[in-house]
Amino acid sequence: MKHLNRLTALFACSFILLTSCSKETENSIRPSATQQSAQVTSTTREKINQLRASLPAGVEAKLKERSALLLQTDPQYREKVRSVLAIEPTACNDNTPVNQWFDQQLVGWNNEVIGYVLDFAMLDLPTYDALVFENSSNGQTFGVNGEYTQTLTKTFKDLQRFWNIQSADIVLAAMHGNMLTNRDRIIRTYVAVYDVDPATAGILADIVTMLADEIPQYRDGNHPIFTFNAFAQQGFNFPPYGRIPDKIIMGDGIMDAFAATGYGDVAPQAILAHEFGHQVQFQLNLFGTVQSPEATRRTELMADAYAAYYLSHARGAAMQWKRVQQFLGVFFNIGDCSITSNGHHGTPTQRFAAAQWGYNLANDAQKQGHILSSQEFARLFEAQLPVFVKK
């Protein structure tokens, strides 16, 4: 239990996530009743129901309770926030191309299709599997077909060289949705994180693999909903599994979303550089102790700025103007308007502004060959933060 609490506490801290989407998924994808159509066959439904009936009492409730920690969204509350937003003097619009693309991917999902996902914590399994069990950078492949492996591996090495922190032991690992077709991986994840015995985990894994296999909307786990994220994690002890190292996890879904909307050339590097910025913040102790929308926004915008500086710098990724414009678009696209949520990462406009500042800092420098220390960079950022927040 203790280790579970530790895990869930970590996950409740949205600062580690690239986007706050995972918290808002339940509400945003629940379609209206009129959109419903029968898509799950009655044979599949019967098989699932039989397996469900063999689960020990209380297991499903336990899963629900714990996955709710990741979703944490009360639709009514969210609606309230939305209505408040409508009268906010600062206009905020997060209907960005990436969010629109994501909505399109959910066409054809009905209450039953999303219901299974929520009932069996399928949104969380790939994340927890990567968090607990992917503890080495060796042999990692990125993207559904390994299409980002080379770029990310190279960029990660480059980031380790660029920033003056101790980064040799940070692990770069992938999060693949197709773990939902792998019975052994599902079992070990339920056992490690959800506090269920192996036999029960076996039944749950039978359910999940059957769902992944038989419900086409899940795309064998490769639907972006299962991996629409990237995050940085600070190392921690997780008995009896041992030490979980500092790591960065890159989900297939978030990279697919950017590739599909025209950012494929820069998004993997930009997202990785942002997560590396969080590792810098861990080491320099730049996270405050209080959780608030403003605190999260500060560290997220700072990570955007760290990323932009590296991506633009002559001794970093040295991206030229056309690609700079693209990566600025990446940060714009992952902004959100949940300004009263502790998961608020900054509005699209604010994220764009923080990244643009990082770019200018690299581009306008007198000595192009000089790399600011991560500490000096943070000091400059803090002085500038009030300007971004006003945007």
Ligand SMILES: [Zn+2]
């Ligand atoms: Zn972040």
